Amino acid sequence: MSAGRYPVGIIGGGAWGTALAAVMAQIHDDVLLWAREEDVVRSINASHENALFLPGTVLSRKIEATADLARMAGCEAFMIVTPAQHVRAILSALPDTQAPLILCAKGIEANTQMLVSDVAAQVRPDNPLAVLSGPTFAHEVAAGKPTAITLATANPTLGAALMRSIATPSFRPYWSDDVVGAEIGGAVKNVLAIACGVVDGAGLGLNARAALIARGFAEMQRYGLARGAKAETLAGLSGLGDLVLTCSSENSRNFSLGRSLGQGHAAENLLADRKTIAEGAFTAPVLLQSATDLYVEMPIVSAVCALLAGTITVDAVVTELLARPLKSESW
Ligand SMILES: NC(=O)C1=CN([C@@H]2O[C@H](COP(=O)(O)OP(=O)(O)OC[C@H]3O[C@@H](n4cnc5c(N)ncnc54)[C@H](O)[C@@H]3O)[C@@H](O)[C@H]2O)C=CC1
Numbered sequence: 001m002s003a004g005r006y007p008v009g010i011i012g013g014g015a016w017g018t019a020l021a022a023v024m025a026q027i028h029d030d031v032l033l034w035a036r037e038e039d040v041v042r043s044i045n046a047s048h049e050n051a052l053f054l055p056g057t058v059l060s061r062k063i064e065a066t067a068d069l070a071r072m073a074g075c076e077a078f079m080i081v082t083p084a085q086h087v088r089a090i091l092s093a094l095p096d097t098q099a100p101l102i103l104c105a106k107g108i109e110a111n112t113q114m115l116v117s118d119v120a121a122q123v124r125p126d127n128p129l130a131v132l133s134g135p136t137f138a139h140e141v142a143a144g145k146p147t148a149i150t151l152a153t154a155n156p157t158l159g160a161a162l163m164r165s166i167a168t169p170s171f172r173p174y175w176s177d178d179v180v181g182a183e184i185g186g187a188v189k190n191v192l193a194i195a196c197g198v199v200d201g202a203g204l205g206l207n208a209r210a211a212l213i214a215r216g217f218a219e220m221q222r223y224g225l226a227r228g229a230k231a232e233t234l235a236g237l238s239g240l241g242d243l244v245l246t247c248s249s250e251n252s253r254n255f256s257l258g259r260s261l262g263q264g265h266a267a268e269n270l271l272a273d274r275k276t277i278a279e280g281a282f283t284a285p286v287l288l289q290s291a292t293d294l295y296v297e298m299p300i301v302s303a304v305c306a307l308l309a310g311t312i313t314v315d316a317v318v319t320e321l322l323a324r325p326l327k328s329e330s331w
């Protein structure tokens with residue numbers, strides 16, 4: 001990539017877009033971040049903090065925020081970091097560009113069952129695509145803590161160029177040619193993190209959590225392989241790696257949503273009160289529908305859907321899962 005004023009533009013000023021801007025500021029002189037909220041733009045430009053979505057992290061002065069998408073036209077590559085359900089709209093509104101798009105949302109589009117890369121390929125057929133996904137809590141990445149992540153793109157030359165433009169001494173991408181696998185790992189683990197949070201909130205113990213991670217991973221593999229993912233991608237950073245991270249920490253919004261469900265709070269109230277995104281709540285119903293269409297069994301995902309819909313209690317869901325017919329552990 002040739003030198004330009006903004007080597008990488010970031011679209012989305014939530015916690016993750018802001019953390020990625022902090023990473024980019026370690027290696028690039030100017031970083032332009034588009035945020036939807038004027039408050040976020042003001043907070044970043046005036047106080048060098050994203051007080052709404054990543055409070056407490058002091059940001060580099062190299063980061064400039066804007067609410068004007070037209071300003072992003074000169075960027076040589078884009079990180080698309082809005083929630084999955086808004087990627088279609090934001091890509092449609094992006095200025096005319098043929099720059100590579102690095103897709104960072106973790107989810108599946110409601111109604112269409114499309115992965116974010118499918119949406120991007122449909123809306124922006126002329127832009128090269130890559131997916132960035134892995135075990136990456138935003139506040140740790142923004143603080144410069146060591147992090148490894150999958151950068152998936154079918155084109156190895158593009159993969160190498162993008163890795164060079166985003167890698168820092170503490171942020172290490174690994175290339176994969178398996179875009180579908182990288183996306184499915186990130187989308188499915190969010191739903192499984194809700195389930196692990198439920199186990200924690202209901203006080204079901206660490207054995208149950210380990211069982212849920214292992215059986216949840218079996219669900220991720222069944223579904224991923226049915227959609228064309230490679231097994232090794234699902235077992236890598238963007239699959240198992242991210243599953244382990246988000247299933248074991250209250251820092252995960254998905255885990256903490258599940259924890260409150262497990263403590264008996266109503267899903268409707270929890271979702272209405274949220275200021276930040278718990279992607280798993282949006283992914284769960286479309287994932288279950290997609291799995292059903294593919295004849296893939298996903299009992300844990302199904303249980304999360306029922307809990308989110310408020311159609312079952314935690315006690316009943318646990319009884320149901322444990323009462324399933326005894327079967328072989330492989331699949
Ligand atoms: N926070 C994290 O640690 C990580 C998050 N991700 C993924 O990044 C994506 C964004 O998550 P966060 O930055 O954490 O979100 P956040 O919860 O910190 O912020 C919410 C974001 O949603 C945006 N938003 C809300 N309504 C919108 C609309 N109608 N159109 C466009 N944007 C809208 C807000 O502007 C804001 O950027 C999600 O898919 C998430 O799974 C991926 C890796 C790590």
Ligand SMILES: O=C(CO)COP(=O)(O)O
Nearest residue numbers: 134135136137252253254
């Ligand atoms: O995806 C993440 C870490 O890799 C963030 O997880 P949550 O969205 O559950 O907070």
